[in-house]
Amino acid sequence: MKRILAASALIALIALPAVPAQADPVGGTGWNLVFVDDFNGTAVDTAKWNFRTDVKGFSAQRPENITLSGGLMNINLKQESFGGKSFTGGGLISKQAFRYGYYETRAKLNDGVGWHTSFWAMAGDGSTTFGPDRKTELDGFEIDSKSSPTALTNIHSGVHAWNGSTDMNNVGTTYNSGLDLRQWHVYGMEWTEANVKFYVDGVLKFTAAYAPTKWTHDHVNIWLTSIGYGTSPDPVFLPSAAQFDYIKFWQKDYYLDNDGPAAYGYSETGTWLNSTLTGWTTNSPTRYAACHSAGNTATWRPNLAQAGNYAVYVHKIVHSGSDVNARYDVAGTTTYVNGTTGTTGWVPLGTHALPAGTATAVKLTSSGTGCARADAVKFVRV
C-alpha cells in the first residue's frame, strides 16, 4: 500500500508543470504577477479580452468559437462556412498591453493537420491580423498541427520587429521538441531589454537577441489563437479544439518614459518642448527643457509593486547642446550628468532599497547651461 501511494505521489509530481504558477517563474527575486486569467467560469472575461475576428488562410475567426469549461479556454476548430471560408477558428487578445517581463501559458494542442496555434504578443485588438501600428511580435510558440499517427513535436519560437511590412529583427527557430504537443505543456517567454528567452516546461529552448536600438520596443497585447493555415484542415478530425489552462504575466523591472501613458508617472514643471532626438528605444520621443534656463524639472515616479533593492538608471542623450550639469535626485542621492560628453545610454543613479508604492521618484533639474533632456528611467530589481 505504501509503495502504491508513493508511486501515485510520484505520478502527481511528474504531472505538475516544471514551472509552477508562482511569483518566481524563472528565478531571481521581485517578480510580481500583474495579469492572470485561469479561465475559470463559463464565459470569457470581456473586460480582459478581445476576440480574434480576422479572416486568414483557411479560416475565419469567430468569438462563438471561444468557450470556457472545466477551468480551460477552448478555441473550437470547426468545419463550417463563414466569412467566405470553409473552416472557423478563433482566439483571445488581451486588452491590456505589456512590455518586459515573463509571459506563461499551459496549452494542449489539437489533433488533425491544418491548424496554426500560437501563444504570442503584438500590439493589436484581433480585428485584423496585423494592425497598422504593429512593431514588436514575440512568438512564444507557433505550432502547426499534424494528423495522427504523425507525431506533433515541432515548435517555432522567435521575434519579429515590424516596420510596416519590413521585418527589422527576424530571429527565430523551428525545432523538434521531442515532446507530444497534444499533451499539456507549459510555455514561457521572458522579454528583457536585451533579448527574449523561450521556455518549455521550465527548460530554456532558445534565446532571441533583440536590442531596443534594433527596433521599437513597444507595448504588446497577448494573443492566444488558432487559425486554419498552411495546409487545408483535415475534416476527419473536426470539430476539435486547442486548449489553454491559464495565461500569466509577471513583471519585476519598471521602465518609465516621457512618451508612456499617464500611468507611467512622468511629469514636468517649467518649460519643455518636443525634441527630434530619439530616446532609449528606436522611435521613443524625447523632450528638452527651455535651453539655458535653470530649474525646469522632469519627474519619473513608478508605482513599485514590491519593496526591494532597485538599480536606478536614467537614459542620457548625448548632444552638443545638452545640459552640461543636469541634476538627478533619487532616494536622497544626487548625481550630476554632463550630456555633452560620453555616449548615449543608461547612466546609473545608484542602487537603493525602496518601499513599495509611489514614494520614490527620479527628479531631473536643469542647470541653466545647455538644454536638459528627458526620455526614460528604469528601476531594475536586483
Ligand SMILES: [Ca+2]
Ligand atoms: Ca485553468
Ligand SMILES: [Ca+2]
Ligand atoms: Ca521617450
